[in-house]
Amino acid sequence: MDQGTIGSIFTVIVFVSFVGAVIWAFSSRNKKSFDEAANLPFDDEEKHQSSQKDQES
Structure with missing residues (x-):
């Protein structure tokens, strides 16, 4: 086989x-x-905000 065929x-x-x-x-x-994966950054942000509110209380 020559290079062209390969x-x-x-x-x-x-x-x-x-x-x-x-x-x-x-x-x-x-x-x-894919929709769940696309929303992962937003889910993490909501969890982070709710944990900060719990710590402030």
């Missing part, structure tokens, strides 16, 4: 991996877990 095979593998990652990312099965 490069073509590698390109196809990377393209198929990319398409798989895009399908996985936009799958409706993962929406709930």
Whole structure:
């Protein structure tokens, strides 16, 4: 196999991996877990604020 064939095979593998990652990312099965992960910084902030209020009391 010459370098051109190896490069073509590698390109196809990377393209198929990319398409798989895009399908996985936009799958409706993962929406709930992605929404929870997106809200993690805000959940931490609310817990931190409530713990500060408890300590002040």
